[in-house]
Amino acid sequence: MNLNAVARLAGVSTATVSRVLNNSGTVTPRTRARVLKAAAELNYYPNLHARSLAGGKSRTLGVIVSNIENPFFLDIYQAVETGAEARGYEVVVANTDYRPDQLTARIRLMIGRRVSGLAVIVSEMDPALIEDLSSSGIPVVFYDVGAPRRNITNVKVNYRRGIEKMVEYLHGMGHRKLGFLGHHAMLAPLNERMRAVLDAVESRAGQMEVQTSAGADTLEGGRQAARALLATGYRPTAIVCVNDFMAIGALRELREQGIRVPRDISVTGFDNINLSEFCFPALTTIHIPRERIGQTICDCLIAREGDSPGNREITIDPELVVRDSTGPRR
Amino acid sequence: MNLNAVARLAGVSTATVSRVLNNSGTVTPRTRARVLKAAAELNYYPNLHARSLAGGKSRTLGVIVSNIENPFFLDIYQAVETGAEARGYEVVVANTDYRPDQLTARIRLMIGRRVSGLAVIVSEMDPALIEDLSSSGIPVVFYDVGAPRRNITNVKVNYRRGIEKMVEYLHGMGHRKLGFLGHHAMLAPLNERMRAVLDAVESRAGQMEVQTSAGADTLEGGRQAARALLATGYRPTAIVCVNDFMAIGALRELREQGIRVPRDISVTGFDNINLSEFCFPALTTIHIPRERIGQTICDCLIAREGDSPGNREITIDPELVVRDSTGPRR
DNA sequence: CGGCCGGCTGTAATCGCTTACAATACGTCA
DNA sequence: TGACGTATTGTAAGCGATTACAGCCGGCCG
Numbered sequence: 001m002n003l004n005a006v007a008r009l010a011g012v013s014t015a016t017v018s019r020v021l022n023n024s025g026t027v028t029p030r031t032r033a034r035v036l037k038a039a040a041e042l043n044y045y046p047n048l049h050a051r052s053l054a055g056g057k058s059r060t061l062g063v064i065v066s067n068i069e070n071p072f073f074l075d076i077y078q079a080v081e082t083g084a085e086a087r088g089y090e091v092v093v094a095n096t097d098y099r100p101d102q103l104t105a106r107i108r109l110m111i112g113r114r115v116s117g118l119a120v121i122v123s124e125m126d127p128a129l130i131e132d133l134s135s136s137g138i139p140v141v142f143y144d145v146g147a148p149r150r151n152i153t154n155v156k157v158n159y160r161r162g163i164e165k166m167v168e169y170l171h172g173m174g175h176r177k178l179g180f181l182g183h184h185a186m187l188a189p190l191n192e193r194m195r196a197v198l199d200a201v202e203s204r205a206g207q208m209e210v211q212t213s214a215g216a217d218t219l220e221g222g223r224q225a226a227r228a229l230l231a232t233g234y235r236p237t238a239i240v241c242v243n244d245f246m247a248i249g250a251l252r253e254l255r256e257q258g259i260r261v262p263r264d265i266s267v268t269g270f271d272n273i274n275l276s277e278f279c280f281p282a283l284t285t286i287h288i289p290r291e292r293i294g295q296t297i298c299d300c301l302i303a304r305e306g307d308s309p310g311n312r313e314i315t316i317d318p319e320l321v322v323r324d325s326t327g328p329r330r
Numbered sequence: 331m332n333l334n335a336v337a338r339l340a341g342v343s344t345a346t347v348s349r350v351l352n353n354s355g356t357v358t359p360r361t362r363a364r365v366l367k368a369a370a371e372l373n374y375y376p377n378l379h380a381r382s383l384a385g386g387k388s389r390t391l392g393v394i395v396s397n398i399e400n401p402f403f404l405d406i407y408q409a410v411e412t413g414a415e416a417r418g419y420e421v422v423v424a425n426t427d428y429r430p431d432q433l434t435a436r437i438r439l440m441i442g443r444r445v446s447g448l449a450v451i452v453s454e455m456d457p458a459l460i461e462d463l464s465s466s467g468i469p470v471v472f473y474d475v476g477a478p479r480r481n482i483t484n485v486k487v488n489y490r491r492g493i494e495k496m497v498e499y500l501h502g503m504g505h506r507k508l509g510f511l512g513h514h515a516m517l518a519p520l521n522e523r524m525r526a527v528l529d530a531v532e533s534r535a536g537q538m539e540v541q542t543s544a545g546a547d548t549l550e551g552g553r554q555a556a557r558a559l560l561a562t563g564y565r566p567t568a569i570v571c572v573n574d575f576m577a578i579g580a581l582r583e584l585r586e587q588g589i590r591v592p593r594d595i596s597v598t599g600f601d602n603i604n605l606s607e608f609c610f611p612a613l614t615t616i617h618i619p620r621e622r623i624g625q626t627i628c629d630c631l632i633a634r635e636g637d638s639p640g641n642r643e644i645t646i647d648p649e650l651v652v653r654d655s656t657g658p659r660r
Numbered sequence: 661c662g663g664c665c666g667g668c669t670g671t672a673a674t675c676g677c678t679t680a681c682a683a684t685a686c687g688t689c690a
Numbered sequence: 691t692g693a694c695g696t697a698t699t700g701t702a703a704g705c706g707a708t709t710a711c712a713g714c715c716g717g718c719c720g
Contacts, residue, residue: 002676013700018678025679026697043465048442049379049388050676053705058379069404078399081425090439092422095411109420112378135373219608252608278549278582280610332706343670348708355709356668380706383675 001044010038021046052114060090061301062110062118064103066185067217068095070245071273072290076121076143079294087302089116096122098185098217104129111136117301119143123185141297144192147313153300154313155293160196162286162318163240166268167200169284169320170238171208174329175266178210179236181225181246183217193242211236215246222249230257237265237329244269244276244285251279251325262327272321281324288318331374340368351376382444390420391631392440392448394433396515397547398425400575401603402620406451406473409624417632419446426452428515428547434459441466447631449473453515471627474522477643483630484643485623490526492616492648493570496598497530499614499650500568501538504659505596508540509566511555511576513547523572541566545576552579560587567595567659574599574606574615581609581655592657602651611654618648 007014012031019025020035027035038044052058061084065073081091092113094106103122107129110118118133121143133140134149141153148154170178180197194212201208213229215221222241226249229239239254241247247269254261261267261281269276269285276283296314337344342361349355350365357365368374382388391414395403411421422443424436433452437459440448448463451473463470464479471483478484500508510527524542531538543559545551552571556579559569571577577599584591591597591611599606599615606613626644 003678004676014677015679015701016699019699022678025699028698031698043462045438045441045466047383047444047676048439049383049444050705051442051678053377053379053383053675053707054677054679056678056705069401069408071399074399074404078425095408108375109378111375112381114377114379132373136375219604223608248608251610255610274549275605278553278578278609280581280585333708334706344707345671345709346669349669352708358668361668377706380675381708383677384706384708386675386708 001042002047005042006035006038006044009042010035058114058116059088060092060113060115061298062113062115063091063093063297064096064106064110064118064120064122065093066096066098066122068093070217070243071275072243072245072271072288073121075273075290076119076294076297079291080119080297081294083295083298084302087298089302098123098183100124100126107133111138114138117141119297119301120145123191139301139303141300143293143297148311150311153311155296155300155316156313157288157316157318159193159318160199162270162288162320163193163196164200165318165320166240166270166286167197167204167208169322170240170266170268170326171204173238173266173326175236175238176208176329177234177236177238178208179229179234179239180210180212180242181222181229181239181250182212182214182242183221183225183246184214185217186214186242197240210240215249217243217246219245219249219252222246223253224249226250226253238326239265239267241267241269244271244273244283247283247285247325248275248279251281251283261325263330266326266329268326277323284323284326285321286318287321289316292316331372332377335372336365336368336374339372340365388444388446389418390422390443390445391628392443392445393421393423393627394426394436394440394448394450394452395423396426396428396452398423400547400573401605402573402575402601402618403451405603405620406449406624406627409621410449410627411624413625413628414632417628419632428453428513430454430456437463441468444468447471449627449631450475453521469631469633471630473623473627478641480641483641485626485630485646486643487618487646487648489523489648490529492600492618492650493523493526494530495648495650496570496600496616497527497534497538499652500570500596500598500656501534503568503596503656505566505568506538506659507564507566507568508538509559509564509569510540510542510572511552511559511569511580512542512544512572513551513555513576514544515547516544516572527570540570545579547573547576549575549579549582552576553583554579556580556583557587568656569595569597571597571599574601574603574613577613577615577655578605578609581611581613591655593660596656596659598656607653614653614656615651616648617651619646622646 003014007017017035019027020032063077077093084091096102117139119141125145130146139151143155201210211234213225215225269283272285272287276285333344337347349357350362393407407423414421426432447469449471455475460476469481473485531540541564543555545555599613602615602617606615
């Protein structure tokens with residue numbers, strides 16, 4: 001079932017069929033109707049591969065995330081999708097599970113698909129890959145990693161600032177012994193987020209201390225990280241989690257150990273995913289505007305005529321949201 | 331950056347390059363090395379559109395879901411992804427938000443992409459679309475809707491049975507006044523799930539009664555549906571939710587109204603998503619084996635040589651999982 | 661020494677579409 | 691009536707791969 005078949009049935013040339021189907025050029029209403037009728041009759045759907053091959057553009061955006069199970073990433077994907085749809089673009093999403101080899105494979109795949117723009121929302125990036133992408137020429141947005149280049153825009157969240165607000169808040173509530181729960185992808189000692197916590201604590205040296213623990217970036221991972229932390233015998237009065245998703249896992253572990261939150265231990269998240277309001281107790285967290293990030297990504301990737309893509313850096317300043325999972329030290 | 335460029339740089343023909351890149355045919359180790367070097371040097375990534383066009387196959391599976399925000403759908407998608415990856419296939423996912431027009435558009439898109447298989451995991455289907463898909467000839471799996479055809483397989487969960495188990499369990503716990511929380515896509519009076527509840531209650535006529543309420547298939551939707559139900563003045567002793575996701579929303583509403591679960595009201599979910607163990611109280615629910623469903627879908631869509639696709643119906647019998655959100659009536 | 665065979669490469673058709681350019685038709689105006 | 695501009699349609703050259711088929715070359719056998 002191809003253009004040719006439709007053309008034959010309608011008694012016109014393929015060019016005309018193409019024009020009708022794309023609303024381009026000029027076509028008599030009569031012919032247009034004939035063509036549409038033929039297409040419908042044959043149950044014809046244009047081959048999009050052929051279309052992008054011939055047209056040289058795919059009208060498709062790629063989104064690569066570390067863990068689509070974590071609502072934070074899902075929200076960003078959905079925001080991009082919304083923006084893309086409004087502009088007549090498709091979105092394809094891929095997951096890396098924090099695995100560097102997967103990241104490489106996914107990026108290859110996206111380049112192979114000749115996406116017209118690519119958003120890479122992952123925690124760590126091999127510089128070689130950045131180089132690859134940069135030289136590929138397609139507009140790229142990196143989230144939270146890398147530096148602007150010709151065709152590369154960076155969206156950064158000021159995590160450091162967010163963590164500082166959080167630690168300051170906890171300090172103000174009298175907390176001095178902290179726990180920090182991260183996920184494995186953050187084990188790298190120079191990880192931005194972990195560093196931010198350590199630095200924030202160190203800047204109040206002598207007053208505060210912190211111990212860290214890690215698990216997978218899942219509910220269960222958060223639970224296990226909490227369990228591991230407590231199993232060491234360390235007794236923090238507040239546990240800072242790298243994100244809300246893991247915090248919810250931690251909440252469960254504490255609940256099952258009979259530790260009351262926030263009475264015995266305060267718990268904080270990060271991201272302010274919807275779920276953070278629906279868990280019990282509702283999480284104190286840091287708000288990251290995922291919707292805005294998604295829009296920004298679209299704006300950068302789908303550059304309007306004459307707009308040059310890339311070479312910008314956009315920073316987002318996160319805000320503290322206090323709910324029920326934190327309270328004064330007792 | 332195309333095959334031709336690589337061929338020229340390597341001093342061979344495009345056919346040879348193609349053979350090297352696909353590990354097909356026979357190529358001297360020396361030439362192979364030259365080609366690979368040239369490809370690497372040029373930063374060459376094959377154009378997948380051209381590839382599927384020429385090859386006539388896309389090695390891509392499509393998955394269409396109603397609401398990817400609901401972990402139930404996400405889990406199925408991920409399971410399909412896992413199975414597909416193991417077989418060297420890609421997966422593209424699309425969301426309908428329960429909108430029939432979106433469903434049509436997404437199916438068109440998938441056909442346009444010439445996916446080699448399509449899984450449609452949505453609640454309602456226009457028969458015309460089924461017809462369309464059937465005649466398109468691509469292997470299709472419908473979840474929970476439609477009937478087997480030449481190239482169509484059906485995976486069905488015996489909801490009726492699941493709901494019956496649930497109602498029976500609640501009845502056994504002494505509950506007589508039920509509430510049912512659904513989502514809007516189920517408002518259609520002949521909806522399978524709602525009917526199952528009504529039937530289960532009616533079969534115990536005179537003893538049990540039920541009132542229903544609906545919201546969006548989101549956390550907030552569950553909360554609002556719960557609020558709406560209670561706002562009518564109706565006081566059920568147990569609330570049955572159409573799925574876990576909405577149940578978690580309902581839990582929040584009850585908590586905020588000072589209604590204790592399960593002391594004052596029991597709450598049940600459906601699906602047994604991971605979250606159902608992590609919310610508070612942990613949900614009594616019905617287990618739907620998402621992983622197995624995903625595998626089954628892969629098995630059906632990626633038929634081995636000589637295997638004829640479609641024309642089967644697979645039924646899954648769900649199981650009751652009792653946790654902390656339900657208890658005896660008081 | 662000629663013919664044949666098998667391993668390696670190259671040539672060119674093909675996939676289904678877009679699009680620049682050519683061709684045709686038709687109405688208008690002098 | 692003939693020239694001409696405009697609106698509509700057709701012709702055919704790509705887009706970047708795959709792949710059937712043909713060609714070439716060296717070795718082996720009779």
